[in-house]
Amino acid sequence: MSTPYYVSPEQIWEDKKDFVRRGIEQAKEVVALEYKDGLLMVAENPRRTTFKISEIYDKIALASTGRVAEYEALRVAGIRESEVKGFTYYREDVTGKWLTNLYSQHMGAIAQAWDAKPLEIELLVCEVDGNPAVGSQIYYVDFDGTYHEEEKFAVIGGRAETITDILKETYTEGLELSAALQLASRTLERVEAEESEPYQISPQTIEVACLDATAGRRKFRRFSIEDIAEIFNYAS
């Protein structure tokens, strides 16, 4: 009789982490950073209908990277659960913390299941408040459901660490929208240029959205190519 083969839990966990890391390494980055009136989210994404940044609820947006099909399902489920909660109780009761927990539980359960492939995604749950004193919140959610709050800015995707290091040097508080967009796109450009030819970001190659705390009930706004071009011109 042969011995049943044994793999230690540590080994299983390491394998899963390696597997996800290899997937995320290739994922394009999304940068979220606080500016004067809220949160700005920028991603390198030349596509116009498949997005990495999207509206979830009045004050909440989701930035995601990795496998599209996997985060798309979470995006839709997030909108649905938020709408149901807001309809049942009150719109203000839908919070970023609550949504982050929901995602965290789901992703954690899948990562720990013995017969499932962990989700190859990373998420940023972004939230602003109508009251400027409360400020904004960014929750980073890893593939295994672990999450933490980020201060002022956060990055997900393959070269997140490099970008975070650059932003630590260059980020300042109270940026105007145009300055924040410039900072994010210059940073992405710089990281891109380190690996290949000189690289230039244009309004056609990035996806930009913001949560504007000063806006009405729905704080999310997606910028069109024309909007982005206008901001670029204004800034330069």
Added chain:
Amino acid sequence: MLKLHDYGTTDFLQILKNRYPDQVGNWNQPNGLQDVLPQNFLEGTTVLALVYDEGVIIAGDRQATEGYQVGERRIQKVYKIDRHSAIAVAGVAGPCIETAKLFQVQVEFYEKIEGAPLSLDGQANYLSSLVRANLSLAMQGLIVLPIFAGYDLKQGKGRIFKYDALGGRYEEDSYYAIGSGGKDARSTLKKLYQPNMSKESALNAVAEALWDAADEDIATGGPDLIRKIFPTLTLITEAGVSDVPDDTVAALYRELVARLEQP
């Protein structure tokens, strides 16, 4: 744990019915309500809409009645649905407001899931099913009747839809009014309506129609100059949905009163 199984649907009401049936009240099943029909429910009265050159005006008075009493003096009957549409509801206040709220959530839900707004016709059709869902209540006299109006970005004009209790959806190309004072408001609009009306004459026509409804129908509330409560007048144009400020509505009515005053 998140449930991902109804990924494909953009129908919010269906999700509520499937997963949270207690959240949708007894919208669909007859429930013997007749036996215990409470006498103290609020009823909203007159709402109307009128097409003008820049888009459409949708409006309503602010009074709800409870039997022969005033139940509520500043109830809201006009609700913004999306950037270019609004609904005005007449009938039993509870289900009316619930319908408006559910409709608004549904349209926004669709827009977020799809990443594109629901077309005006799509919105109008969906509202049919919400009105129809209320049929068993309507059979017992607890009716919900909306007027739906919006600016159609594709056609470049304001459009009005009216409904019957069975969910029938009918488009009006000029004006419409419903509710207890609806017929009186319609008579006034019939006399004052002209194709391609300017904003000023359209606002005047709407103010006068609501005045006449309040004058003839005991349930409809007129402008309340003492409490400073004025009918809701909402404009829907290419630029979006905007309420006419109370000051402007007050001025419209002061002019109207001066015009009507007998020597």
